[in-house]
Amino acid sequence: MVIIGSDHTGIELKKKIINYLYDNHVEYADVTNYANQEGDDYPDIALAVCSEVLKNSNNLGIAICGTGIGISIACNKIRGIRAAVCTDRYMAEMTRHDNNANVLCLGARLGISKEFRNIEEIVDSFIHSFYDGGRHDRRLSKIKKLEEINIGEEMKYGNNI
Numbered sequence: 001m002v003i004i005g006s007d008h009t010g011i012e013l014k015k016k017i018i019n020y021l022y023d024n025h026v027e028y029a030d031v032t033n034y035a036n037q038e039g040d041d042y043p044d045i046a047l048a049v050c051s052e053v054l055k056n057s058n059n060l061g062i063a064i065c066g067t068g069i070g071i072s073i074a075c076n077k078i079r080g081i082r083a084a085v086c087t088d089r090y091m092a093e094m095t096r097h098d099n100n101a102n103v104l105c106l107g108a109r110l111g112i113s114k115e116f117r118n119i120e121e122i123v124d125s126f127i128h129s130f131y132d133g134g135r136h137d138r139r140l141s142k143i144k145k146l147e148e149i150n151i152g153e154e155m156k157y158g159n160n161i
Helices: 008-023 042-053 069-075 089-099 119-128 135-148
Strands: 002-006 028-030 060-065 083-085 103-107
Touching: 002 008, 002 042, 008 028, 008 060, 008 103, 008 119, 042 060, 042 069, 042 103, 060 069, 060 119, 069 083, 069 103, 083 089, 089 119, 089 135, 103 119
Parallel strands: 002 028, 002 060, 060 103, 083 103
Antiparallel strands: none
16 A cells, blocks of 8 residues: 655645556555645654554555655654655666665655656656565665664674674
8 A cells, every 4th residue: 555645835746646546546545634734744744654654564655745855854764664755767666676665755846847747657666666685685684773773882883784
């Protein structure tokens, strides 16, 4: 299932993506119907999306704020989430293949511009690409270890994790 959410800047882009998901028979849940109002904060949206993504290992998330950057940072603070801002099909595909990303972050202000017309391609590439595993497993293992490090403890690892 695709879990989708946006702050108030992303309402229109979210609607466009929901229409695309619906038209393509992709199961989705909008976790922010209640929140889309001026003054909502993207860290709250990140938590709503990521909480649902983590409930099932087959879930993927789409999180939207003004640039995609803030919500990406917030999502990546949550253990078990690998979120990536993607602005083209290739980035969306590769973040799934190499990083096993489970949340796609998008910028609404870019999403409605002429330069970002390919939103359906980005979403499609993200949800229909799969993790390659193999050589990437070692790197993901290191990322998981980073989630466990407390400041000051990193000295135990030196330059390697």
